[in-house]
Amino acid sequence: MSSRTANRSGIVIRRHVTPAGDIIVTLLTPQGKIKAIARGGVRGPLSSALNLFHHVAVQLYQTPQADLGTVRQAALEGALPTLSEPERYPYAHLLAELSDQLFQEGEFSETAFDLFAGGLRGVSRHPDPEWVGLVMSYKLLGLAGFVPRVARCAHCDEADPAHPDPLGGQLLCSRCASQPPHSEPVLTFMRQVLRQSVRALMEHPLEDADRDAAWRALERFVAVQVGTVRSAAGWRSRLQDGLRARA
Amino acid sequence: MSSRTANRSGIVIRRHVTPAGDIIVTLLTPQGKIKAIARGGVRGPLSSALNLFHHVAVQLYQTPQADLGTVRQAALEGALPTLSEPERYPYAHLLAELSDQLFQEGEFSETAFDLFAGGLRGVSRHPDPEWVGLVMSYKLLGLAGFVPRVARCAHCDEADPAHPDPLGGQLLCSRCASQPPHSEPVLTFMRQVLRQSVRALMEHPLEDADRDAAWRALERFVAVQVGTVRSAAGWRSRLQDGLRARA
Amino acid sequence: MKYPPSLVALIRELSRLPGIGPKSAQRLAFHLFEQPREDIERLSSALLEAKRDLHTCPICFNITDADVCDVCSDPSRDRTLICVVEEPGDVIAIERSGEYQGLYHVLHGVISPMNGVGPERLYIKPLLPRLSEAREVILATGTTVEGEATALYLQRLIEPLGVTVSRIAYGLPVGGALEYADEVTLGRALSGRQTIANRGPAK
Amino acid sequence: MKYPPSLVALIRELSRLPGIGPKSAQRLAFHLFEQPREDIERLSSALLEAKRDLHTCPICFNITDADVCDVCSDPSRDRTLICVVEEPGDVIAIERSGEYQGLYHVLHGVISPMNGVGPERLYIKPLLPRLSEAREVILATGTTVEGEATALYLQRLIEPLGVTVSRIAYGLPVGGALEYADEVTLGRALSGRQTIANRGPAK
Amino acid sequence: MKYPPSLVALIRELSRLPGIGPKSAQRLAFHLFEQPREDIERLSSALLEAKRDLHTCPICFNITDADVCDVCSDPSRDRTLICVVEEPGDVIAIERSGEYQGLYHVLHGVISPMNGVGPERLYIKPLLPRLSEAREVILATGTTVEGEATALYLQRLIEPLGVTVSRIAYGLPVGGALEYADEVTLGRALSGRQTIANRGPAK
Amino acid sequence: MKYPPSLVALIRELSRLPGIGPKSAQRLAFHLFEQPREDIERLSSALLEAKRDLHTCPICFNITDADVCDVCSDPSRDRTLICVVEEPGDVIAIERSGEYQGLYHVLHGVISPMNGVGPERLYIKPLLPRLSEAREVILATGTTVEGEATALYLQRLIEPLGVTVSRIAYGLPVGGALEYADEVTLGRALSGRQTIANRGPAK
């Protein structure tokens, strides 16, 4: 018997409240990305569970007539309250927005879910959430098939490029480049980030000064390959933020 | 454990579709009148069950924050398709609208439900639905405590009045009256309608000519005692209706 | 705190719109407040212009900005077929299905005594003269009790005039499972079943 | 705090039921805890007895507790009419409509290659010998893509045998507004319209 | 068609469960029919075993399968703190929050004269001897009218005994927007605001 | 059939409003079409007048039609208390609760990087000079993750300035049962509990 209700468990990566008081959420689940509506939800008990970054179990109801499934029940399975802290919050947004852009509805991927969930946990707990955000962003991109070229110049295919690619976020050879070469740690990071394990990467964070270059490369790479990512304002917040959140 | 869902069974006496596609229904149930909303219902399977005059079993969900309970499930328990026929339709409306006006939310009354349901069944099946409508309207009024004075003149308290009360739909004595007396059958009807059983009343219908007077009295009585009843246009449809529905 | 009168007025006007509750009206008002002036002016003009330009077609009572609506004035339409619908929105829905080439007649409502709507409140009278040209009238009011009652009323009215009267099919919507259909729909879907292959040698 | 294992087991079993959301299983378990022992025993027995007594009818594959189901053994049924449905629940839905007096045939599923269900997984083979007695087969599988595919498959199979094959009507469900019907359903509802009164002198 | 009695019985028992709507019971019954016998037996046993093994803890009246419940027998719990709740489900909810290290007391209901529930119907009497050990009693009954009345009743009862009595906070639930909060909740959320950083030189 | 351009324009403008989908915009347009001209003109004027008259208060950024808003210009208000909210609608909600006598500061949003809203897009900078007069700042942004993040950001910003900072209470809404509260709310409601009766002789 085909049922129109299904139980799913996932993390809220977007939440929007309509003026009518409906909550529209996007969940990343091991069975793929799901967008659903909780009608009148803002006035009811669903409102608490259906919050950004919450891990929730939901009962979905789908009819062929409606575009969006309806959330009927929602139970919180896990929340990471520290994600609201100013030094963590922008990186949680970045990972959620990237995941929303990179993974499509109906695309089954337990790996994507696990990677994102792990990234979010890291951002919520790690003493250096910025570093988690940078590493996990590259990991998510890599999983979705967006792999920066680092072995050869992005312009002329020359081997072993070492200079920034200010437009595309990859690497340029000395002839094609207009900027001085990356520092050795940044180069190593860019070459290794998709090869090394998260654990290994966590153990050797870049110095503060080098991170700017890595962030800039990531931002350009995403802008060209994936498209606008509005959390961009967030991921450079360490450069601009009046609070200088990082201790 | 107090539950926020409740199963109820009743007859739809009002149905309104909002532009957002929600269905707002009023049900008359043995546990009283209930108003509830089926969000997005017009696009889903609830739409069929939640139709005017349908007898439905519904699952209601109520939160203290929301004014209106939500209809979650609805199963048809009985439909009376003949109520759409032109000679029956206006009387079904009349009974439903009267019930909506006479009975309040939260007022438990199995008798009211049974009386209304019986009236609707009568209108749907009886060869003389107009007569059922007239009799059952008086019965519903009586149950709600609106009993026309027929033993004494509505103006001067004189005994045994026999003349129409053109404003209040009760009876006037010959001194207070400006119109000729009611015919004997109309007088008998007005005096007996709340005393005799429905079955007995069904056996002795008024002649066509006498019904106008009885309807006029009912309409005035309702207008003064209960307020505007828009199905009024319907209950006199036999006088105006181009189709002359009654065979 | 007293609310600014022009805010109160806007919320009041917005909450008159159907389906806009008092909370939504307030949210809408605040939303509008945040929009650029040009957007507000465009909405305001759109309202006035629509009201100025639009009226009902004198033949079929569809909405139009011309003397006669686009359907009534299209010579390629089958003028012997009239589809009677409840609302102008239904014309749009049927046109979108692309399955219909006849004319329309818009009633602007359904018979509903409890809402004070009798047959005389609908555009029924102007339908009758149109029938002389018609071969078939399709009653395409909704399948609610009210829509069905209106269809039955029209059937009684039109039948004696010798025009073929047909009713839009009741049945299962495309994509529907039986278990979600109520018994009234199911009974209608069964009795209205369509033969798709015939027994016998002629086949 | 560790939860008692028998509570955990009950919640786990309950949450396997379809339509029981994540919050419901726990609430159900606590509710059951508060019920008198007899109620629990009655529910438990009802489960076991239903499983013990019920089986499919060897003729039509409906659910029954007798040798042959109530419909198949009822001599007043029209044995020349067979209505093919997906699930036992559909039989109940149609019976409730009161519009049908023939026999049934329950497929116990629909053809769905994606879910690994081919025709051989359904009760199609036992339908064929029943057709010798039949005048008409009504294909009353759902109007979903799978239900439609199953109906087409059966039509191709049955057509050559010279039995009339009909399909349950597509159209607007009861309570449907045209405006909210999808275009495909609306097109079908219009093209499948039923004449209710004929023109002409005979009238 | 008559439905098999054991099917009818199962549907009836299932529809007695809370949160099972009229459509769900039938769907559940058909679903269960299609499951392997072992699954049904496991569900049936889970029901009986839960009923057989589970009872209320004689100290706190939480649900347990042991002599004394897991919380009451855990030496690491703060025995000077007692949290009074309405139902066993509330214990699970609070445990899941991970914020509480004290003991519980489950009333198994709220005072509700309309439903014939007076204080004597709840496990209030056995709470009193427990207070001699306690430093603070947290009244964590719901914020419904009945939960509030029960909390006030307990406060009056406990206050004279010289134990600190506190009440679970009123306020905005997580995910709450001010605009949608009712006035009473909003007023409480404002007046109950918590200082998070202090002015002054000490800072 | 071509739709009249002024109808198309109206539907397009209406569907720009938040929460108005394309179907609703069409229904609204048809509804407006049926209204008397005066009603349309009144709505149209209300829109223009609201846009012309209303602006944000230069002090608190609440909506007003005066130089300074009604709250800021009311001498009876406690000027040492500033309640920071997300939207003008929140001011109305709090005023309705009748529990608050201080001033407001409206941020016009919450920090949400994925929606492109950083602190610089909110009215945070103009809040800082107001703090010199303040004794306490109440952070009354919503209890969503975004509202909480904005509150934490403001706390870090204001704390060093030596002003008392408080946060609206998290907890159970009035009328709430524990079992419907998620564990985060519940944890906050427990840790934020309020003492209502004290132990000891001082009592």
Ligand SMILES: [Zn+2]
């Ligand atoms: Zn190069």
Ligand SMILES: [Zn+2]
């Ligand atoms: Zn008199």
Ligand SMILES: [Zn+2]
């Ligand atoms: Zn026209």
Ligand SMILES: [Zn+2]
């Ligand atoms: Zn059988």
Ligand SMILES: [Zn+2]
């Ligand atoms: Zn215990």
Ligand SMILES: [Zn+2]
């Ligand atoms: Zn101000």
